[in-house]
Amino acid sequence: MPVDNSRLKGFYKLSIPERRAMLAELAGLSEEQVQAWADAELDEDVADRMIENVIGTYSLPIGVATNFIIDNEHYLIPFVLEEPSVVAAASNMAKRCHAKGGFTSNNDEPVMIGQIQVVGCENPEDARGSIMAAKADLIDSCNEVDPILVKFGGGCRDVQARIIETESGPMVIVHILVDCRDAMGANAVNTMAETIAPKVEGITGGTVILRIISNLAVHRLARVSAVFTPAEMADKGDASQGSEVIDGILQAYHFAKADPFRATTHNKGIMNAISPIAIACGQDWRAVESGAHSFASHERTYGSLTHWEKDPDGNLVGSIELPMAVGLVGGAVRVHPAAQANVALLGISSANDLAKVMAAAGLAQNLGALRALATVGIQVGHMKLHVRNMAVTAGAEGGEVDIVAARIRAHGGRITQKAVEEELAKLRSE
Ligand code: NAD
Numbered sequence: 001m002p003v004d005n006s007r008l009k010g011f012y013k014l015s016i017p018e019r020r021a022m023l024a025e026l027a028g029l030s031e032e033q034v035q036a037w038a039d040a041e042l043d044e045d046v047a048d049r050m051i052e053n054v055i056g057t058y059s060l061p062i063g064v065a066t067n068f069i070i071d072n073e074h075y076l077i078p079f080v081l082e083e084p085s086v087v088a089a090a091s092n093m094a095k096r097c098h099a100k101g102g103f104t105s106n107n108d109e110p111v112m113i114g115q116i117q118v119v120g121c122e123n124p125e126d127a128r129g130s131i132m133a134a135k136a137d138l139i140d141s142c143n144e145v146d147p148i149l150v151k152f153g154g155g156c157r158d159v160q161a162r163i164i165e166t167e168s169g170p171m172v173i174v175h176i177l178v179d180c181r182d183a184m185g186a187n188a189v190n191t192m193a194e195t196i197a198p199k200v201e202g203i204t205g206g207t208v209i210l211r212i213i214s215n216l217a218v219h220r221l222a223r224v225s226a227v228f229t230p231a232e233m234a235d236k237g238d239a240s241q242g243s244e245v246i247d248g249i250l251q252a253y254h255f256a257k258a259d260p261f262r263a264t265t266h267n268k269g270i271m272n273a274i275s276p277i278a279i280a281c282g283q284d285w286r287a288v289e290s291g292a293h294s295f296a297s298h299e300r301t302y303g304s305l306t307h308w309e310k311d312p313d314g315n316l317v318g319s320i321e322l323p324m325a326v327g328l329v330g331g332a333v334r335v336h337p338a339a340q341a342n343v344a345l346l347g348i349s350s351a352n353d354l355a356k357v358m359a360a361a362g363l364a365q366n367l368g369a370l371r372a373l374a375t376v377g378i379q380v381g382h383m384k385l386h387v388r389n390m391a392v393t394a395g396a397e398g399g400e401v402d403i404v405a406a407r408i409r410a411h412g413g414r415i416t417q418k419a420v421e422e423e424l425a426k427l428r429s430e
Contacts, residue, residue, distance in 0.1 A: 002347040003027055006074035007095070008066045012088075023064065023076065027345050036337035037062060043337075050335060062280060062338065063087035064345070065273075067094040069102025070224070070360045077361055078342040079276035084385035086272045089368030090361055100227035100315070103363065105356035109179055111157060111219035112325060114189035116174040116197060118206040124163045124170045127204035131161040131174055134203050141199055142176055142192040149188055154181035156192065174200055177219060182351045184284060184327035189213045215290045216298065217323035222359035225319035233316060233371070246316045248374030249367070253308040260302040266366065267296055267305050270320070273365035277358045281346070282332035282339030284325075288358075291323035306366045320363040324355035383415040390420045403427060 003026045011019060017038075024034045042057045065077040065087050079087050097103065121127035131138070135158075142156035149155055158177040163170055176196070178189050193211035201208050233249075234242030256266035271289060278285035296302050306320045328351055333339050348354050391404040394417065404423050408415055 001028075002073040002075045004074060006066050006068050006076050008076070011064075011066060019064070023345060027076065027347060029341065029344055032337075033341035033344050036341040039337075046335065046337075050332060060279075062342065065090040065094065065361060065364075067091050067098075068357070068360060068364070069094075069098060070356055071103070071105055072101065075347070075357055075360075076345055077277060077357055078280040078345055079273065079361075080280040080342075081272070081276035083272065084389065086276070086365065088385060089372070090273050090364045093364040093367045093371070094360075096232040096367075097226040097228050099229045099232055103224050103226045103356075103360040105359065106223045106225075107324070107352050107355055107359075108219060108221045108223075110154075110181055110183075110185070110351055110355075111177050111179050112185040112189050112217055113214040113219065114176040114178060114193040115210065115212055115214050116176070116193050116200050116208055117210040118172040118174060118200060118204050118208055119168065121170070121172050121204050121206035124172050127172045127206055128161045128163055130203045131159065131172070131200070134199075135159045138176070138196055138199065141196045142178065145192045145195045146188055149178075149181065149183070152181045154179040154183075172204060172206060175214075180220075180327070180351075182328045183330045184287065184325050184351070185330075186213045186284070186287070186325075187330060215287050215323075215325065216294045217291050217325045218295065218298065220323055220325060220355075221295075221321050222324035222355040223319065223321045224356055224359040224363055225317065226360075226363060227311070228316040228318065228367070230314055230316075243314055245371060245375060246310060246314070249316060249370045250308055250310065252370045252374045253304065253306070256304045263296065263303050266369070267293065269369035270305050270362040270366045272369075273361035274358050277354075277361055278326065280339065280342040281326070281354060282334075282336045282343075283327070283354075284331055287325050288323075291325055295321075295323050306363060308370070318363055318367060320359050320366070322359065322362070324358060326354045326358065327351045328354065384409055387415055387420065390415070390417055391424065393417065394421045394424045396424050400424065400427060 020034050020037055040059045047057050048054045060080050060082055063079045065079060068075040068077055138159045139156045143150050156176055156178050160175040162173055164173055176192060180188055190213055197208040197211050230239040230242030230246060231237050233245045256263045275285045275289060278288050296305050305322045306318060308318050311317050346357060387405045387408050388401055391401045396404050404427060407423050408420055
């Protein structure tokens with residue numbers, strides 16, 4: 001179950017152990033789960049089983065984004081990343097759609113595509129026809145491979161075939177469409193594709209080469225939308241100022257829509273939320289990333305993964321649509337203790353829930369960047385939070401870090417590494 005309330009006032013002021021204790025209580029976590037957060041390092045035996053040639057582990061902060069209401073339920077969302085101001089921006093923006101009820105999802109079924117490449121067909125068009133005629137039999141053969149997936153309501157749903165022209169001549173490309181339920185599905189789909197390959201060769205008279213999942217998961221799209229009122233978009237609740245902010249956001253969005261140079265950075269901002277949640281929850285984040293960017297140029301010039309417009313009442317309406325190949329069984333999610341704790345914090349029980357949380361966070365993150373860019377610029381907020389890293393870079397230790405950061409922020413001027421170094425020298429001379 002997600003939490004009762006994601007609005008954690010003053011959470012940022014607590015110590016790290018206090019934050020953990022509060023979340024444990026709110027989300028009903030076990031001592032073991034909380035301990036997984038506290039143990040900064042992954043057990044080496046676990047690590048050694050995860051990949052090859054292990055020499056150690058590498059840790060990053062886990063931060064929690066607050067204020068998310070999705071489909072009328074409150075979520076606290078774990079992010080694993082190195083970049084300051086991302087978690088704060090997501091939490092801040094998530095709060096700004098509460099008046100209209102928060103985020104609403106409308107995801108596809110979890111259907112992935114497996115590709116089977118057939119070369120050397122005497123007549124590719126006839127081969128394609130033969131595949132289509134044998135569709136029912138091919139679907140049955142796929143489903144015999146994974147009775148567990150079928151038992152959980154998944155399995156092969158369809159078979160498609162098309163001919164592509166390549167430098168090696170025409171190829172028949174067969175797609176198996178597999179409902180992966182709560183799995184990301186790469187292993188499941190690859191096994192099916194490999195198993196039915198001999199049958200495909202028999203049907204087409206060609207030779208099968210590749211049998212592999214496609215990360216362009218166009219049948220497994222996550223869709224989330226939200227409405228932000230002018231008063232919520234304002235700095236301090238002034239609706240007319242909020243309307244100006246909304247107009248600026250729309251102009252910033254139209255820039256991304258029209259220009260791939262901008263759209264790439266715009267989408268990077270969206271992935272600032274999506275990839276950290278994927279990592280936090282033990283997902284294959286490269287699969288999610290490749291699917292997202294490919295979808296951003298699928299059947300169009302590379303463009304925005306989000307859509308923004310104004311409704312007749314002057315509210316800002318935002319939506320996001322992108323492939324979301326994530327799972328709660330398989331992969332690393334059941335192996336990595338911190339990933340398990342993070343999934344428990346989310347209180348989710350299906351891959352679909354994780355997909356909608358990631359999409360909602362991506363939409364909020366995008367709004368955070370657009371709003372900052374269209375108003376004060378991105379650097380003000382970012383540098384304020386980055387200044388602690390700068391103090392560490394300058395050599396500050398222990399309590400010095402926060403003192404230097406506070407003094408630099410209090411100056412209110414431009415935050416530069418030189419200014420931070422000077423402030424540290426001044427502090428040490430006092
Ligand atoms: P998996 O094979 O470990 O788990 C999926 C299996 O779990 C299913 O086939 C099913 O038999 C079983 N299962 C039990 N309960 C289920 C439920 N409720 N819903 C669905 N299945 C259930 O993992 P996977 O998801 O098939 O593969 C994911 C892994 O594949 C990731 O580690 C990923 O990194 C890796 N991978 C990715 C790519 C790629 O993205 N291109 C390629 C190869 C491998």
